[in-house]
Amino acid sequence: MQVHEEIFKRRSEGGGSIEIICGSMFSGKTEELMRRLKRARIARLSIEIFSPKADTRYSENALVSHNANSISSMQVSKASAILAPGNQVQVVGIDEAQFFDDELPAICNALANNGVRVIVAGLDMDFQGNPFGPMPALMAIAESVTKLHAVCVVCGNPALYSYRLVNNNGQILLGEKESYEPRCRLCYGL
Structure with a gap:
């Protein structure tokens, strides 16, 4: 009975969750x-x-979008820095999650289990079309996953791949339109 009372208390206070935007x-x-x-x-x-x-x-x-919109944020070097002891935050936003270490899913779970709404954005695939960083694990434990598509610059269809324009085989290459373009499945293979 005590477990049920604790669950009811958490729900009435606003239960935690994990939302993924990829x-x-x-x-x-x-x-x-x-x-x-x-x-x-x-x-x-x-x-x-x-x-x-x-x-x-x-x-x-x-955080600054490609459209130059911005919102204040804090840069951290590792996922464990996101857990601020004693902080009564209700919503945590995390951008570029693919660049964080593999501890990020556990951190997000801990926050959600403590009643925090966690909203995470990141690339689900790298330029080779492979799952990227901790994103697959985050998607598996999330209450909701929203997959957004760009517009393929070759044919105009919905794009789900980040096609790399420059000759660099490293998984991580920070760049913009000079380095990447969105492509659909068909045009990605061209």
């Missing part, structure tokens, strides 16, 4: 993450936003 580059993942976080702010929920220190493309203290 897709290719230029699909609007960061825009969607920011939209959800802004709605949480409107609802007067306390939020914290994190991004990996490895992503140096835009800003050290803000």
Whole structure:
């Protein structure tokens, strides 16, 4: 009976959850993450936003979308830094999750188990079409997964791949339109 009472108490206080926003580059993942976080702010929920220190493309203290929209954030070097002891945050946003270490799913689970709504955005596949970083594990434990598609620059169909334009075989290559373009399944193979 005590377990049921604890579950009821958590639900009435706003139970935690994990939401994943994934897709290719230029699909609007960061825009969607920011939209959800802004709605949480409107609802007067306390939020914290994190991004990996490895992503140096835009800003050290803000998430910035390809459309130049931004929201304040904190860069951290590893997933365990996201857990702030004693913090009463209600919503945690995490961008570029594919760049975090494999501890991220456990961190997200711990936050959700403590009643925090966790919203995670990241690439689900690398430029070779392979699952990327901790994203597959996060997708497996999430209550919801939203897969966004860009527009294929070759044919105009929905794009789910990040096609690399430059000659570099490393899994991680930070870049923009000079390095990547979105492509559909058919045009990705061209």
